[in-house]
Amino acid sequence: MTIQQLLYRKKWLFFDQSVSGLAMNPIHSFAMDDTLCRRVGEQDGTGIARSWVHDKTVVLGIQDSRLPFINDGVQFLTEKGYQVIIRNSGGLAVVLDPGIYNLSLVFREDKGLSIDRGYDLMVAFTRSILNELNENIVDGEIKESYCPGRYDLSVHGQKFAGISQRRIRGGVAVQIYLAMNGSGSERAKLIEEFYRRAVNGAPTKYEYPRIVPEKMASLEELSGHPFTSETLNHRTLQQLQQQSDQLAMYELNEEDWERYEYNLARMVKRNEKVSPLDEEN
Template structure:
């Protein structure tokens, strides 16, 4: 399942096996390195990660973050912080991360068009393995957004974007976390417990999430 979708998204790109915070921060490191080269480029990264929660700087600044993160780690879900926006998400084996970097001169990049191309690439990749998908909001899903990848009216992947500028060059990192297989209810329980430790109580709905294995079984 991993290999079929990985090939459809980025042929010839190996899937890296990441481990926690280093796998998360590698996205930003690669974006900065490509931007520093000061030349046009497109680069794809496919990767998995060990089991963890990845949250935002906004949440990391909240009172009680250190205690909530420590408690989450004790439950087997260490918490790391990313630079892009949104809310808390899950990384674990069974989730395929797809990062796409685009470097171009300032004025030659339309961020919205760039992200639109990225989501279209995801939808085409799903179609190549026989799963129909579209973009849209999904009520009750974690880290909800209008560029969710949705299949059967359920969220199957979340997306995010990070933009950097250096001199006369612009860098865009688009990222998707694609749920291939695994227990989405356990994912929601981990996110909910951590965020409640921050004083948040967002009403997530297990029925709003799915994974690729479930969609293929339904198709069959």
């Protein structure tokens, strides 16, 4: 199947949390994507796209949470005004703030949607909503960025986006963060200092990123044009309309809310381990 065939759904539903998310702890977003995975896993031919933006937060990977001086790193971030949470999908530390737009495309899991195809699908979709940069967008690891991965997106060697996946209960959530505006290098410096404090010269069980802040930028810095969540929501809706017979807004039903509360409780339990006040080094 081609990327366009994989993206097509009889019905696309759009769930916008780009404004309401600013007042929410981001653990709600990870619980929500798990909930939506369950929903689309039960509905053939339906996809859900969810946009989400949160206030100042650093999302750690599970490996990050086991660094030798993690509490020192977390304390530094909280002193800088950031919440700290642990994600339930793959990857390492990333920054969320009002200048970072996140998009989850949630599909029913099937044989044609392998892990690699899921990433390819999001790369293609992102190119389609960023016409002014399309020809210059490269997918490939920017090793000196935070949360480096095979499907980093960059322009002229500067990363502006990263992609992750979550597969659960018959559904696949392919998630991307896009740095819309603000300074990519300043965000990178924040994570660079987090690692310096959380590692503090001690041996680690994984190779954490050696960040070069200048290797990261925002869409606004790269294009010279302003980017907002409203702009990206509009472009996303236009693309979804082209890839479906029906486009509608999504609303949670009673069963969704019950599943969401269960998933949220699991995320809260996972994140009880990250507070710098819970234990001493």
